[in-house]
Amino acid sequence: MSMANTVGVELYQRLYLARKCEDTIIKLYPEDEMRSPMHMSYGQESIPAGVCQALKSEDPIYTTYRSHAAYLAKTMECRKFFAELYGKTTGTARGKSGSMHLALPTKGHYGATAIVASNLPLAVGTAYAIKYRKQPLVACAFFGDGAMDEGSFWESINIAALQQVPVMFICEDNGYAVHTSKHARQGFKDVMSILKGFEIDVYQLDNDDPLRIYQIASEASLKCRKTFRPAFLKISCYRYLEHVGINQDFGENYRDKSKFDDWQSRDSVAIQRERILEDGLSVKEVESLERKIEVEIEEAVAAAKEAPEPSNNELLKGVLT
Amino acid sequence: MSMANTVGVELYQRLYLARKCEDTIIKLYPEDEMRSPMHMSYGQESIPAGVCQALKSEDPIYTTYRSHAAYLAKTMECRKFFAELYGKTTGTARGKSGSMHLALPTKGHYGATAIVASNLPLAVGTAYAIKYRKQPLVACAFFGDGAMDEGSFWESINIAALQQVPVMFICEDNGYAVHTSKHARQGFKDVMSILKGFEIDVYQLDNDDPLRIYQIASEASLKCRKTFRPAFLKISCYRYLEHVGINQDFGENYRDKSKFDDWQSRDSVAIQRERILEDGLSVKEVESLERKIEVEIEEAVAAAKEAPEPSNNELLKGVLT
Amino acid sequence: MRELTYCEAINEAIDQEMARDESIIIFGIGVPDHKKIFGSTVNLLEKYGPSRCFDTPLAEEAMTGFALGAALQGLKPIHVHIRVDFLLLAMNQLVNMISSYNYTTGSHFKTPILIRAIIGRGWGQGSQHSKSLHSYFAHIPGLKVILPTTASDAKGMITSAIRDDSPVVCLEHRWLYWATDKVLEETYETPIGIAKVLREGSDITIVGTSWMNIEALRAAEILFKHRGVKAEVIDVRSLYPLDADSIARSVAKTGFCIIADNDWTSYGAGGEIAALTYEKCFDSLKKPIRRVGFAHAPCPTVRCLENEFYPNAETIIRECESILDLEPISLSDELFYSHERRFKGPF
Amino acid sequence: MRELTYCEAINEAIDQEMARDESIIIFGIGVPDHKKIFGSTVNLLEKYGPSRCFDTPLAEEAMTGFALGAALQGLKPIHVHIRVDFLLLAMNQLVNMISSYNYTTGSHFKTPILIRAIIGRGWGQGSQHSKSLHSYFAHIPGLKVILPTTASDAKGMITSAIRDDSPVVCLEHRWLYWATDKVLEETYETPIGIAKVLREGSDITIVGTSWMNIEALRAAEILFKHRGVKAEVIDVRSLYPLDADSIARSVAKTGFCIIADNDWTSYGAGGEIAALTYEKCFDSLKKPIRRVGFAHAPCPTVRCLENEFYPNAETIIRECESILDLEPISLSDELFYSHERRFKGPF
């Protein structure tokens, strides 16, 4: 396979892993064994997939409670993932984190946070440490459009721009904070024109084509590593399901089902599948790598179900470091 | 006197009152009877003077701990002012506020705040109430360039822009937060280009000519009252004295004395005095209104010194409303 | 009398007050959306329009200052937070500004602000969505703090809070939302600062805050059934002002006291209640007071650890047995509350 | 042994640690300016350069998160606040993030963060520059909280705090900055979590936090001089972990206890200390514990009301007299500490 080809395939693997893991969650959630509120990435997978494809494994990332796709795309593993959702000792946090605080530092995943906008300053601090320690890394924060409402967002952008540290801000702009449209929250028309005023590089994409995201993130991270100039990427996307939970919620009138149909018609997972087929992979090859991922997931779920729950004394372990 | 003339004279009265009150503080502070940390307005009087000249008496304003000029310019009274600095029952808060929390709601002064950027959201909330109650008012927040570092600043701008409420944000840009230059705090070159992206009107002035400030504030407040579109004014100024206290501090090397000389050579109080003389007032007339203010101040100080201290039971009064 | 759920009672209080007084506005993230803050803000947008009931940007600090600014211009703002944890972003406005604004500026203003925040146990929500923080608010001079437990108190105390010229923080436990109680149709005030005996008894006093009252009542039931122990359950209802006298009266009678606080024990509200009760009942207390609360850890998510983290009726029963020197009751046949097995009232 | 001021001791601890360990950085508003946080950060910029000692924008929330992010990448940040009141802007990062970050993400990290904040009484500073808030920090699982009183403790405890892998909040009372004490030149650790007897006695125990220890010592002096009362003064030094056993040992001996906390009493740290002490000394306590603290009001600015607001040695003496049934001592000839009449040590 050519280089471009490898990228395309890896990108698809990240996408497919995320999509299939969430399909599995949707299937198994009603069993009531994963007792953790699920903020599904469904439909938004391509941003973390594209960005993580551009990052090195050791590049630290911070994500939100809408954590699944970013975790899976960054770590490319799902055993600890499912074990954590099932609350087992084999999970990322031995049952203490659930869906909202996933982390796997050995793969550069530094944690997910359930307080909106709280992870941006962490990425800036990590970037400071990276620069101070002369590491060839870039730190990365993923967040939703809701984060831009918070003061912490602006403080973080300002500090990063002031300090010129290698940090990438990735805004997953799905247009809503829970059920509130950005038009009901934002006192501006175009945030990019505002952000351009800071000493950072800004990039924008109005669709969620995973390859374009990968390309932009590659360019941005390359420059950011070299120049220490922070980068801001705003990428549009669409949440297929309700804010939290595994169902659709188009009956609630806060958003238009036609928009969903539109986004789904250019679903990023499907697009990327087409693309690698066009790139020369045979249907068989694609199905075989899909099957491999599905088997991994099946095994991960089976292992998670088998694994032991934490014992009671786990509760007080690790309160102090 | 012509209309223009009246404005010029009133403007000068506000300036002179502020300047002379602080001269008096400088003179009497060493007696150690005013036991309140003083963040002097000295040199920065023209912003509150110009803006308050443009406001109605009932327009609510919020200020910072650098409170003197704004208090005096808004209320045009100094008896309660000095009484408060002396901690007397006749003060604005019967000795509970000192220099940092002055307020006189009957004159539209809604309070001074010692936590940077904390008063911006109050002005927005007040503006919301004004609009809701259909009052012909505009709310106004004064703050320093340091406030722009805080998340609360950005949240407030965003909310005001979103809600389109009659609020004016007045940035007294003296270039420093305590001893830290804005270049060591700001990740941008030009905040105005950033703020323009919000649904607000922005105005900038790179000197502190009181008449220009009055004109800009008049235009801005007129428009703001009519359209409910928030206004942002950034006006440059220079703090003559140390951050807190009554002395100069040019020996400390964090700022250049030559800059001070430059600003002082076009001192706004002096400029406005020239101007009213040019406008046709005689030296005698000017001196007479100066003398009137001086007498007021002398009487206010004497009265403050005479007035009783609060009794101990004042301590627990007013904790709950 | 009709029965309402706690959630309906909250809604009715706000609705009736908003109908009565045009200066009341209500806002917060999600307040007018279709979920209506677990249902507690239904109909308000529809009845009072978007200028009195509105959504906000995610900006807890500024929107709290906004509430103060609106109050100073004559409005009576109600600010709602779907989790109390988000109020940690607004502590500056609450503690440095709202609590002391009127005092420091000379008592010229009124600050009739009600801050509603939902607390408590969800369902694997973890450490950032499970705090209580009532001791934080109660510590600050100038704030009143209420935690209604029953639906009738929810209506009456929220009505009082809205009418109060001081800022009030109201904490509503999520698990109480389904609990029903007889609630008067007409508007009424339940005074803030008076504790309430939820169950009378003479053998031991259990002082509860919020949800822990439900656990205390269940514990009292079981203790009576198996051991004939008559536990008196006192709902503090309001932390500031605190009705320490009512608690002391009960403890003077029973000689034993357990404080079941819906929070971490260490440096929590239970310490204050204990200290005051010891002071007032120094001679009548027969044994040291026991405090029951969350384990000293962030809240974990997996159910088995969550169950370890949260105290419940069983925890209280075991403490009672220990303090009263009773043999442990076999609890295997008793049912306890859980996310699936809800307390639904009536009281 | 040399004497250092408290301020010099803090500076020496940081300086020695920064020399030893390149991963330590220190920052905060004004940290490198010429005032050097009342002198406590002198020489650091000069010695370690602007990448290890730097100023920041006014952005308490984000800079606190920054500290956490830097720690997760292997640095040991020291974040300094010239007033603890500003930390109210950072409560989200401190309570929702720093305290629980390692626990909730599975204990893969270390979080060696030291937050220094100056507390206490200035000079007419008023309500927004005079809080203590130590009970806030101590309430949260995952945070350690220290309040050194003497210069030698300041050096040793800050050294321990910097080396600690858990986040530590260190509160430094402004009026202690001038106090001198014998301080070892070489680096040393003073373990966190052990109380210290500042003055031995057998008649009554006075437990102090921060500045209130100085007032307690003065009270003890006067009580002994006039009434022969031997008060034992115990400095808690660390609120979390709290050395409740040492306090209990003292109270078991004396039978009487006063807690003098440098904060509002209501729902403050004194409640926790009292509750634990009652529990452990239920049989030995001869009278209820008295708590001494700030008046329940925002701090006013005028001196006469400030003096009413803050407790001092006299307040403690009066409580001792009342608890021990002594005639009031005439205090007109005694000198007390004030802004002008500073305590300067040595201990």
Ligand SMILES: Cc1ncc(C[n+]2csc(CCOP(=O)(O)OP(=O)(O)O)c2C)c(N)n1
């Ligand atoms: C500070 C804070 N305020 C409120 C909430 C409640 N909340 C959880 S998710 C959310 C919406 C966030 O929207 P966005 O950032 O766009 O992310 P999305 O869910 O769309 O991915 C809100 C308001 C929160 N978690 N944190």
Ligand SMILES: Cc1ncc(C[n+]2csc(CCOP(=O)(O)OP(=O)(O)O)c2C)c(N)n1
């Ligand atoms: C939130 C907060 N952080 C820090 C401080 C300490 N502080 C007091 S004044 C000040 C500088 C503010 O500068 P600016 O806003 O430019 O106002 P100026 O003093 O120049 O008028 C600082 C940092 C504070 N009062 N509030």
Ligand SMILES: [Mg+2]
């Ligand atoms: Mg969104």
Ligand SMILES: [Mg+2]
């Ligand atoms: Mg400034």
